[in-house]
Amino acid sequence: MYSNNLILFAAAGAEVSSVWDSVLNAILMILFSLIAIVVVMTFAGLSVVAERKVCAFMQGRYGPNRTAIPWVAAVPGVGGILRSFGLMQLVADALKFLLKEDPLPNHVNKPWYLAAPAIALTPVLTVACLIPCGVIYTDSGKIPMAVADVDLSLILALAIGSLGAYGAVIAGWASNSKYPYFGGVRASAQMISYELTMGICALTVAIWVAPITGKPFSLFSIADSQSGAMWLCITQPLTAFLFLVALFAETNRLPFDMAESETDLVSGFHTEYGSFKFGLFFVGEYGHVAVASALFATLFLGGWNPLPGLSWPADWGWISSVLCVLTFLVKVAAMIFFFIWVRWSVPRFRYDQVMRLGWQCLVPLALANFVFYIILRAAIA
């Protein structure tokens, strides 16, 4: 993988020998990846709190507002805010996951059972490294603010992102009991059906931006093509909608949380998991939501651009870059809120409805949409 950022940082390090360059590159690469992981984890954690708070508000409750770490809560002002926003609940939840007894059932396939949570979490963190969250303006042009700026990052993100389903499938299979097994089977079937829609939508986007940028499959150029121009959710509303629906299915969120549907499958694929291993699934799910939000924001909501047709001016230098990142984070947060909002509004579909919706509505629609935009593109060009 090749990253432009590293060039920037290496340039800052002046003219050093090429050996030092590559060492520096490696260190920076690791550092950036760690930052990406920390950011995704933070977002996942905050989404958990947001989920609890938003659902509480929608149901006329307050949500967690009591948990307090003694000397933190005593800080005037900040302590009270942290407490009433439920942010210290996050620490309590994490501690609970860490400190609970970690049972290993006898009937499971142990290696895979242990591997599954990690398999569920890793792709999420990997995809996070691909998403450009802003842009650095230099004299030589724009440099994407992504850990790994790959030319095919869109394809890579879809490919790796969908590996997350293996976490659910393997967990379901390795748990060696009925409900997790059903959960795993459903996860895989759903993944296959909606992955298709998602792929076609991504293609639609790619052919649309292809004449504008040289690299139609790079997330950075897709987002960049929307700066100072119309956002893709305006030029391609149907694509955006289909992609969004598929994202909901991909992230296993209601109304598509077939793999987990606790009303008929106890808790689905992670029924047999407890304590920290469950915590990993949990964080993985919310990380997935955060990453999916970021992906949607990049593709359809103009990435780091504040408004359709507007972009932060390049001659503001680093201020512009900071604003870019902030704009992007706001968009991601708004998308996460949307995910939560939908979850607490829409009931779960039945499994056959999910399959029917996927194959009989979304895939044909996405295909028709794809053909339409090919023709439109050709007509414009």
Next chain:
Amino acid sequence: MSITVDRKKLSFLERTYIPQIIGGLYITFRNMFKKKVTLSYPDQRPTLPPGYRGAPTLVKDGDGREKCVSCQLCEFICPSKAIRVTPGEIAPDGKYSFIEKAPKAFEINMLRCIFCGMCQEVCPEKAIVLQNEFSLTGLSRAEMVRDKAALYAAGGTMPDKIKKWSRVKSNAELERGDH
């Protein structure tokens, strides 16, 4: 003759399910800004309705006389056998010695009590009353058994409308038969 009611066909939009989802989203969004229904319990206390059945307590009358005559009816009616009354006698030289009986010991085991109110209903003296206290905690089982002093402390006074015992002033009066 049977009539078939015309059923409206779902429109295309309705079949896409999207307007319904948007309607649902609108409702949940609006709900976020409504007044919360949660009672922040220890900070806010609920307003209890009249006739609330909280913990059973023993009460005294307006003159500070203990009303219970240790008839033990409450003990026998109590479905969960929470009450233990040990009957005792009132000392003969006291003001109310003509009432003859008062409980020597009176215990209600609050771990057994089911707040049914039978004791209050059966008591001929209106001496045992379920009042507003609903939050009972203790660190041991023994602590949850309330003795007579605790029950009176929790109960306070509750004057009667009809002062049946003041019609009889003393044992001497009783013997004269002029009440």
